[in-house]
Amino acid sequence: MKKLIKDAIIYVLLGLVIWGIVALFSFVKSVFVAQVAYKAFAGAFWIIISVFFFIGLIQAWITPEQLSKYLGKTAGWKRFAFASTVPIFLGGSLFTIFPLTKSLKEKGASNSAILAFITAWSGKAPLLPLEAQFLGWRFTIIRTLLIIPTAIAIGILGEIVIDKWQRVPVVITANKMAEGEILIEEEVIKELDREFNLRETEAEKIFSKAKYRVEYEIVGDILEKNIPVKLAELVSGCNCDLIKLEVFSPSLTFSSDGKRFPSKAKFVIATKGYKEDISKHLNEIRKLLEDNDIRIIKEKET
Amino acid sequence: MNIGYIYLIVAAVLMLISFIKDRGKTKKALITAGKVALNVLPVLFFIFILMGVISTFVTKDVVAKLLGTGSGILGILIGELVGALALIEPAAVFPFSGSLIAKGASYGVIYAFASTAILIGIATLPAEITFMGKKFAVVRNILTFALVFFIALTFRYLM
Numbered sequence: 001m002k003k004l005i006k007d008a009i010i011y012v013l014l015g016l017v018i019w020g021i022v023a024l025f026s027f028v029k030s031v032f033v034a035q036v037a038y039k040a041f042a043g044a045f046w047i048i049i050s051v052f053f054f055i056g057l058i059q060a061w062i063t064p065e066q067l068s069k070y071l072g073k074t075a076g077w078k079r080f081a082f083a084s085t086v087p088i089f090l091g092g093s094l095f096t097i098f099p100l101t102k103s104l105k106e107k108g109a110s111n112s113a114i115l116a117f118i119t120a121w122s123g124k125a126p127l128l129p130l131e132a133q134f135l136g137w138r139f140t141i142i143r144t145l146l147i148i149p150t151a152i153a154i155g156i157l158g159e160i161v162i163d164k165w166q167r168v169p170v171v172i173t174a175n176k177m178a179e180g181e182i183l184i185e186e187e188v189i190k191e192l193d194r195e196f197n198l199r200e201t202e203a204e205k206i207f208s209k210a211k212y213r214v215e216y217e218i219v220g221d222i223l224e225k226n227i228p229v230k231l232a233e234l235v236s237g238c239n240c241d242l243i244k245l246e247v248f249s250p251s252l253t254f255s256s257d258g259k260r261f262p263s264k265a266k267f268v269i270a271t272k273g274y275k276e277d278i279s280k281h282l283n284e285i286r287k288l289l290e291d292n293d294i295r296i297i298k299e300k301e302t
Numbered sequence: 303m304n305i306g307y308i309y310l311i312v313a314a315v316l317m318l319i320s321f322i323k324d325r326g327k328t329k330k331a332l333i334t335a336g337k338v339a340l341n342v343l344p345v346l347f348f349i350f351i352l353m354g355v356i357s358t359f360v361t362k363d364v365v366a367k368l369l370g371t372g373s374g375i376l377g378i379l380i381g382e383l384v385g386a387l388a389l390i391e392p393a394a395v396f397p398f399s400g401s402l403i404a405k406g407a408s409y410g411v412i413y414a415f416a417s418t419a420i421l422i423g424i425a426t427l428p429a430e431i432t433f434m435g436k437k438f439a440v441v442r443n444i445l446t447f448a449l450v451f452f453i454a455l456t457f458r459y460l461m
Binding site for chain 1 (some may be wrong): 332350392396409418419426441453
């Protein structure tokens with residue numbers, strides 16, 4: 001609130017200073033400036049006021065939490081269609097959108113959906129009356145309609161570029177265990193499954209081309225501690241790939257006696273280089289697993 | 303009749319419906335509206351004075367030459383760069399653009415300016431990197447810049 005008032009004072013002062021400078025040089029011109037400013041303001045005053053109400057209403061009725069929940073539940077092209085259209089109706093500035101997209105990402109939304117989301121959000125439906133007042137309806141409608149194909153294009157192209165750059169082909173196949181006994185959210189596993197499985201063929205290619213491969217089998221709270229993502233992040237920095245990651249089952253807690261059974265997973269680290277190149281990274285991986293109480297039950301060169 | 307009254311009536315009706323459905327949310331909406339007003343009105347004050355200055359001192363020839371239909375690729379690049387660098391509220395983008403149109407700027411250039419002003423921000427880049435990572439931020443900003451450029455090039459065929 002304090003910052004808001006401070007910013008407000010700065011802008012008003014800045015405006016007055018500019019006007020003052022004009023007045024200093026020519027009084028007649030400063031009157032003209034004031035006239036133009038007043039006319040523009042008076043012409044748009046009620047539009048501006050109603051736009052404030054529109055923004056208020058939208059932010060009260062459509063919360064970011066609702067949106068991200070919805071985005072988390074829908075899948076595939078539906079999610080993409082949603083991400084490239086619905087944000088058009090939102091208000092807010094770039095600063096408010098990134099925390100929201102971060103939580104979307106953590107919930108498993110793909111980069112394409114997030115990129116489309118941010119782009120579509122530039123539609124700014126609550127501001128449409130203001131846009132039409134100053135730029136005309138024709139421009140306003142064309143710009144708003146163009147948002148949809150732009151969001152789709154940026155989503156698709158952006159994901160291709162980011163994927164090529166990150167090189168994290170991971171395959172996760174999580175086998176579901178007896179229903180009702182599973183405490184970990186089933187949705188989480190499904191999300192991982194869908195996002196990563198797309199890259200299966202790519203993983204095969206990398207596996208066959210690699211000069212050096214190490215296979216790991218691990219046991220522990222793998223999904224709960226977000227190990228797949230942590231591993232992928234670690235590996236993206238080195239000259240190797242994390243592939244064929246398979247989580248066999250989520251950790252189970254039986255409701256009857258509270259006993260816990262950790263989950264098991266295996267994955268392969270592959271590199272086009274030589275053993276010496278990645279030995280340092282392998283140590284990092286072992287340390288990461290150790291830090292998270294994950295036990296390595298098998299480590300084998302293949 | 304001033305078109306602003308129609309919007310005001312729409313806003314009032316929506317507020318009323320909101321009030322009947324959920325008092326708490328309506329209160330939240332009013333508070334948000336107040337905050338946005340406090341945030342945007344001073345910026346608009348500044349922008350309107352700037353509009354006055356532009357219409358008084360900047361001649362039509364200059365704007366038409368730099369940002370008009372004849373300005374081509376250069377005009378679009380100027381529009382995009384200014385939009386990306388400007389620290390400007392989305393609500394202030396449109397009035398400002400309007401004054402440039404009145405001075406002879408082309409709609410393609412204004413499309414470029416408005417799009418990058420909303421979607422690309424030097425000021426928001428650090429926040430984007432913190433939340434989404436460097437790769438994501440770089441890819442998104444460059445891709446947006448490029449795509450807006452191509453759309454702006456063909457924009458006059460749409461208008």
